[in-house]
Amino acid sequence: MITTPESLKSHRIKLATLESVMQGRVRYSPAKSAWLIAMSLGAVVGGIATFSWVSFGIFLVSxxxxxxxxxxxxxxRKLIHDSYQCPEWLEYILVYLGVQVGLAGPLGLLRQHDLRDYAQRLPECHPYLRHGRSFWADGWWQLHCELLLEHPPAVNVEARIAQNRFYQFLERTWMLQQLPPALVLYVLGGWGFVFWGVCARVTAGVVGHWxxxxxxxxxxxxRYRVVGAAVQGRNIRFTSLLTMGESWHNNHHAFPGSARLGLYSGEWDPGxxxxxxxxxLGLVWRIRLPSDLCERPELEVVEH
Incomplete structure (x- = not known):
């Protein structure tokens, strides 16, 4: 019998039985697969046909x-972990830009993240949830398939988020949200700007996230180990700038509620x-750091 770590008792995820995160099957997802294939074709075929340094620059900046x-x-750092506070209008802008990455709607992304986070902290979980297969097999699973658990958990998302009409709208229309920037880019520079500023951007975001x-x-x-966890986070130093600090994942597993991910000297964290x-500038406040979080008995320092 798997027991629940103390730090998970206030988690959004609630399981009928903890073993249910191991019981499920991976199924091909036509919509998920078609989305990535369409964007990839636009990026590769359209991008090569219309390449210019200006278009490439738009890709990099966007x-x-x-x-x-x-x-x-x-x-x-905001929607999922609420690690800092800011005006509502600023939160909406940031979350909208998050939808532009092309991964999912804000509510779907939150639920996916929380299920994976919860499962990884248990002693065992489904290999889909812990990236537990070979490189190519995991790529197929994560980019083209979905996990169907036999007993899906309840995800208790707070009403401030779950009942927010703006987030509900983005959840229903997240794929369509690529159209406004595509239209602007087309007006400014034609199909080259669209292929590089939308298709290549989404492809890079989705594949890079995996x-x-x-x-x-x-x-x-x-630097840290979560004792009893199915999988440990790892720090990937050379991608810290490319990921805006998100690749300090060992730090994040240790202190998931911290707004700061690069915790030590030399750990670059653009976010x-x-x-x-x-x-x-007075735009954010109540920024949470590791010292502001509850102590975790299962966390230990290790050599790195």
Whole structure:
């Protein structure tokens, strides 16, 4: 019998039996697969046919913007972990930019993240939830398939998020939200801007998210160990700038509620740098750090 760690008792996820995170099957998802294939074809075929340095520059700027402000600060550190406070209008902008990454709607992304987070902290979980297969097999699973648990858990998302009409709208229309920037880019520079500013950006965001997830749970340095967890987070130093600090995943597993992910000297964390700047401007407050979180008896320091 698996017992629940103390730190999970206030988690959004509630399971009828803890063993249910091991019982399920992976099924091909036509919609998920078609989304990535369509964007990838647009990026490769359309991108090559219309390449220009200006279009490539738009790809770099737009990808960095949605990863930094959207995925890291909006979807992850704010919506999912609520690790800092900000005005509602700013939260909406950041979460909207997070939707532009192309992974899922805000509510779907939150539920996916929380299920994976909960399962990984247990002694055992389904290999889909812990990136537990070979590189290519995991890529197929994560990019083209979905996990169907025999006994899906209840996800108790707080009413502030679950009943928010803006988030509900984004959840229903998250794929369609690529159309507004596509239209603007087409007007400004034609199909080249669209292929690079939308298709290539989404492809990089989706595939990059999987790549970091795979390596951050299988390779890399560890400063902390969560005793009894099915999988440990790993720090991937050389991708810290590309991921806006999200690749300090061992730190994140240790202190999931911390707004700062790069905790030590030399651990570059662009998301944290922007939060510090926003705090100086009075745009964010009550930023949570590891010292603000509850002590976790299952956390121990290890050599890295």
């Amino acid at each position: 990808t960095a913007t949605v990863l930094l402000l959207g995925h890291s600060l909006g979807s992850h 790549l970091i997830g795979y390596f951050a749970h299988n390779r890399g340095a560890m 944290w740098w922007v939060l510090v700047m926003m705090k100086k």
